[in-house]
Amino acid sequence: MALSAVLVAFLLLPTLVLLARGLSADFLPTLLSPVVVDALRVSVWTSGLSLLLTVLLGTPTAWLLSRRRFPGHALLETLLDLPITLPPVVAGVALLLTFGQSGVLGRPLELAGISLAFSPAAVVLALLFTSAPYYIRTARAGFSAYDPDIEAAARVDGAGGAGVFWRVTLPLTSPFLLEGLVLAWARSLGEFGATILFAGSLQGQTRTISLAIYSALESDLRPALVLSAIMVAFAFMLLLLLRVLTAGRRGG
Amino acid sequence: MRSAFTLFALCLGAACLSSAHAAPLTIFAASSLTDAFTEIGQKFDAQTGNKTVFQFAGSQALRTQLEQGAGADVFASANAAQYDPLVKAGRAATGQTFARNRLTVIAPKSSTAVKTLADLARPGVRLVLADKAVPVGSASRTAFDLITKAGTYGADFSKRVLANVVSEEPNVRQVALKIQLGQGDAAIVYVSDVTPALKKDVRTIGLPSRFNPLVSYPIGTLAASKNPAAARAFVAYVLSAEGQRVLNKWGFIRAK
Structure with a gap:
């Protein structure tokens, strides 16, 4: 009892202290300062774009992985999960060596006039690399959670491939897909190591919320505290959303 | 409640154990000093029997950590702007220039x-x-x-x-x-x-x-040092002919 109280206090106290410091008197002027506004803008844009790519490319990938069996299927599934357990800074090194200015693919891309180095696009790639596996994993579980015969039955009743997906598959799996999206979004907003290594850090371009907090800590503490408080509030909101989604899943 | 006390006592015991060993000398040093200070640390330890550990980072990051109460014995900064505020706050001794750079x-x-x-x-x-x-x-x-x-x-x-x-x-x-x-x-x-x-x-x-501005690196002992004698010895070693030779070898300009 007392032991759990110690742990609970340990887990809650730092967050509460952070909220108290972050939501202090000059919250609003700091919130509207360029450092904070730029960081929020960069993060919303890059994580939004990364999320869009995750859904567009991740959904068919997860569907194929849950429906088709082929040699090396288990190995591929495991490898796609790798960025989840990989330290983010390692992901950054890997991206740099592959897509960097003198990387394996980066050099041909440069010659073709596509420059990723230090661009917001590099941030999106870093976020996609580190967060998409969360979505694929959850979506895969969703597609495997119900009986494929339901799809077959719909087809027998005359529905086409696209119709089956939109009217049958998607409604059945949407709680899973949304949960995967929330997890991927949370992961990409917290991304630090891969981004700073691969995309660098420039205010208004590549400096996301996490990078801005790190950078502000070294000069003016206030933007760091305000951004941190925003992240706490946002993280809490995502958790609530997750609870609602998983409850809906159990109910359905 | 008693188990909480036990846990507390265990933590304290662990802290005592680690501090009972020859306390390591913690040096906060600017990133640019990484190679030179690592070598100086090895030579200093071999000569004095101390155990020196380094934290290398941007001087501004180290200064922030020291202002937040990080425990260290010596601070070597890459400029006065990140060092002098610590002197004003009573956290560091007046800095001595030990190297210059371009x-x-x-x-x-x-x-x-x-x-x-x-x-x-x-x-x-x-x-x-x-x-x-x-x-x-x-x-x-x-x-x-x-x-x-x-x-x-x-x-x-x-x-x-x-x-x-x-x-x-x-x-x-x-x-x-x-x-x-x-x-x-x-x-x-x-x-x-x-x-x-x-x-x-x-x-x-x-x-x-x-x-090309000539930049000066200040070094000094920290008020929070638990081992002020060893901290002073390290500063003296950096300023000594041997310390200056190592710094010079790694591309720094001698202080004197």
């Missing part, structure tokens, strides 16, 4: 985008700098101002160069790393950062001394 432009051997100083201002060049708060980042901006004032490359040199900045890194070694990996067309680091390991991958473009 800036240089580096570019990856794999890229030919930057060959002269004038190229730094050419549109489309990707320039990596340290953040303004980092000593080398502040010195780099001073250098651009000096060049601009001289008028050699036009009155808007500084403005055009700063428009080419693609990343503001947290310390000088991160700046050097980007160029070493071929990411970015040029960067500004200290002369001492062009170590043998870096030389393999980068070209240097010299910065004439009239544009």
Whole structure:
């Protein structure tokens, strides 16, 4: 009892202290300062774009992985999960060596006039690399959670491939897909190591919320505290959303 | 409740155990000192029997940590701006200059985008700098101002160069790393950062001394030190002929 109280206090106290410091008197002027506004803008844009790519490319990938069996299927599934357990800074090194200015693919891309180095696009790639596996994993579980015969039955009743997906598959799996999206979004907003290594850090371009907090800590503490408080509030909101989604899943 | 006390006692016991050993001497040092201080630390330990551990980071980051109460014995900063506030706050002894340094432009051997100083201002060049708060980042901006004032490359040199900045890194070694990996067309680091390991991958473009601010590194003991005698001994060693020789070997300019 007392032991759990110690742990609970340990887990809650730092967050509460952070909220108290972050939501202090000059919250609003700091919130509207360029450092904070730029960081929020960069993060919303890059994580939004990364999320869009995750859904567009991740959904068919997860569907194929849950429906088709082929040699090396288990190995591929495991490898796609790798960025989840990989330290983010390692992901950054890997991206740099592959897509960097003198990387394996980066050099041909440069010659073709596509420059990723230090661009917001590099941030999106870093976020996609580190967060998409969360979505694929959850979506895969969703597609495997119900009986494929339901799809077959719909087809027998005359529905086409696209119709089956939109009217049958998607409604059945949407709680899973949304949960995967929330997890991927949370992961990409917290991304630090891969981004700073691969995309660098420039205010208004590549400096996301996490990078801005790190950078502000070294000069003016206030933007760091305000951004941190925003992240706490946002993280809490995502958790609530997750609870609602998983409850809906159990109910359905 | 009793189990909580037991846990508390265990933690205390663990803390006592670790401090009962020969307490390590903790040195906070600017990133640019990484190689020189690692060697100085080994020599100092061999001579005195101390166990020196280092934390290398941007001086501004170390200063923030010290202001937040980080426990260390000695602070070696890459400029006075990140050191003197600690003296004012009563956290550090007055700094003694132990090394000087100058800036240089580096570019990856794999890229030919930057060959002269004038190229730094050419549109489309990707320039990596340290953040303004980092000593080398502040010195780099001073250098651009000096060049601009001289008028050699036009009155808007500084403005055009700063428009080419693609990343503001947290310390000088991160700046050097980007160029070493071929990411970015040029960067500004200290002369001492062009170590043998870096030389393999980068070209240097010299910065004439009239544009090149001479930066001074202060060192001093910290008020929070639990081992002030050893801390003073380390500072003395850095200032000694042997310490100066090692610093000089790694590309620093002697303090005296």
